Amino acid sequence: MSGTHDGVSRRAFLGSVGATAVAAVTLDLDAAIAASAKAEAEGVLANSFGRIFQLPPFVNASNAVRAGLTEMGKAGGIMDAKDPLHFGPIRLITEPELSPNNVDNPTQTAGTTFLGQFLDHDMTFDETSPLGIPKRPEDSPNTRTPQFDLDTMYGGGPDVSPHLYQTNDRAKFRIESGGQFEDVPRRSNGSAIIPDDRNDENMMISGLHVAFMKFHNRVVDWVRSQNLPNTFGTSRLHVLWHYHWIILHEFLPQIVGQPLIDHIMRNGRQFYRPSTPFIPVEFQIAYRMGHSMIRPSYRANLRGDTGNAPFFGFIFDPAGEGQADPVDLRGGIRARRRFIGWQTFFDFGDGEVRRNKRIDTKLSTPLFHLPLMTIPGGEPPISLATRNLLRHVTWSLPSGQRLAQTMGISPVDTSELAAFNIGIETSAPLWYYVLKEAETLTGGQRLAGVGARLIAEVFIGLLQLDSQGFLVNAPNWRPFLPSRTSRDFTMLDLLTFAEVDPASRRQ
Numbered sequence: 001m002s003g004t005h006d007g008v009s010r011r012a013f014l015g016s017v018g019a020t021a022v023a024a025v026t027l028d029l030d031a032a033i034a035a036s037a038k039a040e041a042e043g044v045l046a047n048s049f050g051r052i053f054q055l056p057p058f059v060n061a062s063n064a065v066r067a068g069l070t071e072m073g074k075a076g077g078i079m080d081a082k083d084p085l086h087f088g089p090i091r092l093i094t095e096p097e098l099s100p101n102n103v104d105n106p107t108q109t110a111g112t113t114f115l116g117q118f119l120d121h122d123m124t125f126d127e128t129s130p131l132g133i134p135k136r137p138e139d140s141p142n143t144r145t146p147q148f149d150l151d152t153m154y155g156g157g158p159d160v161s162p163h164l165y166q167t168n169d170r171a172k173f174r175i176e177s178g179g180q181f182e183d184v185p186r187r188s189n190g191s192a193i194i195p196d197d198r199n200d201e202n203m204m205i206s207g208l209h210v211a212f213m214k215f216h217n218r219v220v221d222w223v224r225s226q227n228l229p230n231t232f233g234t235s236r237l238h239v240l241w242h243y244h245w246i247i248l249h250e251f252l253p254q255i256v257g258q259p260l261i262d263h264i265m266r267n268g269r270q271f272y273r274p275s276t277p278f279i280p281v282e283f284q285i286a287y288r289m290g291h292s293m294i295r296p297s298y299r300a301n302l303r304g305d306t307g308n309a310p311f312f313g314f315i316f317d318p319a320g321e322g323q324a325d326p327v328d329l330r331g332g333i334r335a336r337r338r339f340i341g342w343q344t345f346f347d348f349g350d351g352e353v354r355r356n357k358r359i360d361t362k363l364s365t366p367l368f369h370l371p372l373m374t375i376p377g378g379e380p381p382i383s384l385a386t387r388n389l390l391r392h393v394t395w396s397l398p399s400g401q402r403l404a405q406t407m408g409i410s411p412v413d414t415s416e417l418a419a420f421n422i423g424i425e426t427s428a429p430l431w432y433y434v435l436k437e438a439e440t441l442t443g444g445q446r447l448a449g450v451g452a453r454l455i456a457e458v459f460i461g462l463l464q465l466d467s468q469g470f471l472v473n474a475p476n477w478r479p480f481l482p483s484r485t486s487r488d489f490t491m492l493d494l495l496t497f498a499e500v501d502p503a504s505r506r507q
Contacts, residue, residue, distance in 0.1 A: 047141060047142045047145065047146060047278070048137065048138050048139070048140055048141050048142060048278070049124075049126065049137035049138070049140050049142055049278065049279050049280070049281050049284065049395075050137050050138060050274075050278045050279070050280055050281070051137055051280055051281060051282065052271055052272055052280045052282050052283075052454075053271075053282060053398060053403065053406060055398035055402055055403070055406065056398060056402075057392075057393075057396040057397060057398065058392060058397060058398055058399035058400075058402070058424065058427045058428065058429055058430070059399075059422060059423055059424055059427060061132075061134050061393045061396070064422060065393065065422050066132045066390065066393060068420040068421065068422035068424075069132075069386065069389040069390055069392070069393070069420075069422075069429070070381065070386050070389075070390070071420060072385070072386075072389055072417070072420055072432075073368075073381075073383050073384075073385030073386030073387075073388070073389045073390075074368070074383055074385075074386060075365070075368035075369065075383060076368075077385075078361075078416070078419075079361055079362060079363055079385045079432075080362070080363065080365055080368055080385075081099060081101040081102035081296075081357075081362040081363060081364055081365055082101055082365060083098075083099045083101075083102055083296045083364055083365040083366075084098055084099065085296065085314070085365055085366070088297075088312075089296070089297030089298075089312040089313050089314050090297075090299075090312045092295075092296050092297050093295070093297055093298070093299060093312065093354060099296070101362050102295075102296070102357050102362055102364055103357065103358050103360075103444070104355040104356070104357060104358070105293070105355050105356040105357060105358045105359070105444065105445055106355065106445070107254065107445045107446065108254050108293070108355065108356040108445075109345060109346055109347055109353050109354070109355060109356065110295060110298060110344060110345045110353070110354045110355060110356055111204075111342070111345030111346040111491065112251065112254055112255075112293065112356055113204075113290055113293045113294055113295075113356055114202075114204040114205050114208055114345065115208065115251055115491065116251065116255070116287075116290040116293070117205050117290060118152075118199070118205060118208050118209070118212075119148065119247065119251065120287060120290070121144070121152050121196055121198050121199055121205075122144065122148055122149070122150060122151065122152050123144055123145070123146050123147065123148060123279060123462065124142055124144055124146065124279045124284055125142060125143040125144045125196065125198070126140060126142065126143075126284070127141075127143055127376055128140055128141065129391075129394050129395075130394065131381075131387060131390040131391065131394060132390035132393045132394060133393070133394060134393060134394065134395075134396050135394055135395070137280075137281045137395060142278075142279050144196070146277045146278050146279045146462060147277060147462055147465075147466050148240070148243065148244060148247060148462060148463065148466065148469075149240065149466075149468070150212070150236075150239070150240060150243065151195065152194070152195050152196040152198075152199055152209070153173075153194070153195065153199075153209060153212055153213060153216075154195075154236060155195040157232065157236075158170040158171065158232060161195065163193060164185075164193070164194070164195070170232070171220050171231045171232040171235065172216070172217045172220050173213040173214075173216060173217055174193070175210060175213055175214060175217070178334045178336075179304075179334060179335060179336045179337065179338055179339050180304060180336050180337070180339055181339040181500070181505060181507075182210050182211075182214060182339070182500065183206075183210060183334055183338075183339070184199075184200065184206055184209060184210050184213075186334055190332050190333050190334060191332060192206065192331070192332070194209060200331040200332055201330070201331050201373075201374045202315060202316075202329050202330055202331050202374075203300055203329045203330070203331055203338055203339075203340060204298070204300075204329065204340055204345065205331070206331045207339060207340030207342075207500075208340075210500075211342075211494070211495055211498050211500045212239075212243075212494075212498075214498040214499065214500060215239060215494055215495075215497060215498035216235060216236070216239050218497055218498055218499065219235045219238050219239055219481075219497075220232070220235045222235075222238075222481075223235045223238065237468070240468065240469070241469070241470045241477060241479075242479050242481060242489055242494065243494075244463055244466075244469055244470060244471070245470070245478075245479050245489055246489065246490060246491060246494065247459065247463065248261070248459075248460070248463060249488065249489075250488075250490050250491060252455075252456065252459050252460075254446065255446055255447055255452075255455060256446060256447050256452040256455055256456045257446055257447075257452065260452055260453070260456050261456060261460070264456055264457060264460050265460065269457045269460065269461055269464075270407075270453075270457065271407065271453070271454075271457055272454075272457040272458050272461045273461075274461070274465070276465070277461065277462050277465040277466070279458075280454075280458065281395040281397060282397065282398075282403070282430065282454055283454050283455065283458040284391075284395075285388070285391055285392065285395070285397060285430050285431050286430060286431065286434045286450070286451050286454045286455060287455060288388050288431050289359050289431070289434050289435055289438065289447060289451060289455075291363055291367060291384055291385075291388065292357065292358070292359050292360055292361070292362065292363055292435055292444075293356040293357050293358075293359060294315060294356075294357065294363070294364050294367060295315065295354070295356070295357055295364060296314060296315060296364040296365055296366050297312060297313060297314045297315065297366075298312070298313065298315065298329060298344065298345075298354065299311070299312050299341075299344045299354065300312070300313060300329060300337070300338070300339070300340055300341065300344070301337070301339060301340060301341030301344070301507065302341045302343065302344075302352070302502075302507055303341075303507055304336070304337035304338075304339060304341070305337050306337075311337045311338075313326075313327055313328045313329045314327075314328045314329065314366050315328065315329055315364065315366050315367070316328050316329070316330060316366045316367070316369065316370060316371055316374070317366065318369055318371075320371075321371060325337070325338070328366075330371055330373065330374070332373060341502065341505075341507055342495050342500060342501060342502065343502045346491050346492055346495065347492070348492060348501065348502055350502065352502075358438075358439070358443070358444025358445065359435060359438040359439070359442075359444045359445070359446065359447060360435055360436075360438060360439035360444040361432060361435045361436055361439055363384065363385055367383075367384040367385070368382070368383045368384065368385065369382055369383075370382045370383070370384055375387075388431050389429055389431065389432070391431075392429045392430060392431065397429070397430050398430070399424070399426075399427035399428055399429070399430065399433065400412075400414070400428045400429070400430050400432070400433020400434065400436075400437070400450055401414075401426060401427060401428060401433070402427070403430065403433075403450045403454075404433075404449060404450050407450060407453060409449045409450055409453070410449075412433070412436050412437050412440045412441065412449070413436075413440075414426070414428040414432070414433060414436055417432070430450075433450065433451075434447065434450060434451030434454075435451075437449040437450060437451050437452075438451060479493075481493065481497055482496070482497060484496070
């Protein structure tokens with residue numbers, strides 16, 4: 001990408017923000033990140049989950065309820081798409097008709113899933129609340145900051161987390177390879193040296209993490225080329241504002257639709273209105289809608305496997321357990337073929353991109369057999385659907401119908417849940433209800449109703465309440481790093497600037 005630095009001038013950067021604002025926000029950001037990292041290390045992070053609505057639970061907790069929810073979320077049950085895995089990972093991609101219960105989403109590419117997972121890890125992490133045992137959200141610490149501050153990548157910065165940064169250039173991240181292309185730093189046992197192990201659960205999220213690190217390092221080069229002050233702090237601010245732009249202008253419209261975003265930005269948030277940002281448990285559960293978007297299998301890259309063939313794999317496969325170079329796409333391992341070719345996940349215009357699955361009440365079959373390495377604490381159940389459903393009992397969450405009534409939204413029908421005989425056919429678990437809304441009202445192409453309103457208000461609220469964000473400090477700011485369209489800045493542009501795009505790799 002020769003000439004990239006010359007394409008963005010120092011005047012453009014300072015003109016869009018203001019030199020004084022840059023310095024002030026950068027210092028505030030440095031202090032906030034360092035304080036948060038120190039508090040987390042000392043176990044005194046002043047942050048917990050909370051509620052938006054004070055409403056009764058969807059059902060009273062009991063052993064019968066837990067058993068019914070476990071049955072509802074089991075492998076082969078009502079939520080299992082029953083993908084014919086025996087056809088193998090390649091045919092399930094190239095012949096989507098083989099999975100009639102798990103339909104592709106024409107409006108989203110496969111990368112939307114993993115960008116959504118990356119965002120989730122950036123704002124929330126619940127390590128302590130037990131599955132299916134009621135607990136007050138206020139008593140459960142969120143071990144991430146409830147902001148889009150990339151603390152999963154930056155840690156406490158080079159002073160507090162020096163192991164994340166280069167020893168000879170503390171403004172830049174350590175990035176390794178060992179495969180054909182970049183990888184996160186790893187210990188001898190393969191575990192990632194990053195602030196949040198969840199960003200190494202699968203190859204895609206790990207690849208996205210290292211792409212953001214490379215993006216930061218490229219921004220450092222640009223900041224230095226323009227002789228801007230405070231290299232690390234200015235670079236991080238620049239990264240964060242472009243990241244926030246992508247969240248608001250690319251990711252969120254795909255998930256909830258632009259009209260709802262425009263309405264909230266114009267008229268304000270109606271339900272999520274705190275003075276200090278926090279993660280509501282209603283949101284924490286509704287946002288798990290992304291699990292429905294996961295494909296059973298992916299093409300990781302075009303020329304990574306033996307003989308320069310594409311590397312295809314299931315998202316998770318029990319056969320991969322204990323393998324030095326697993327047949328599936330789990331993380332935690334370095335090998336030559338274990339890198340991501342982003343043309344599969346974002347549309348570079350070369351015809352290679354693949355699609356998400358629709359947001360509906362069916363999950364891909366491999367998600368009912370999670371590897372224990374992907375589960376906090378490594379404890380069963382191994383069905384992702386069961387784990388999500390038991391969380392409703394943990395948080396004593398109201399039903400989807402009750403939230404619809406409270407929000408003034410027409411409810412959707414969930415009478416099929418009468419089969420479980422626990423009284424949830426008109427009082428559905430919120431996560432299931434959000435999926436059913438999307439399935440019923442948009443054909444699974446995006447969220448609607450309760451789910452859309454919850455996700456949109458919390459996302460926008462977190463951005464509007466971020467004292468270091470551009471919405472607070474420079475609402476008229478616009479991205480100015482190189483763009484493929486010259487009108488916007490998207491994940492394609494971030495990956496290209498980071499030099500992990502297909503053209504940069506010649507792959």
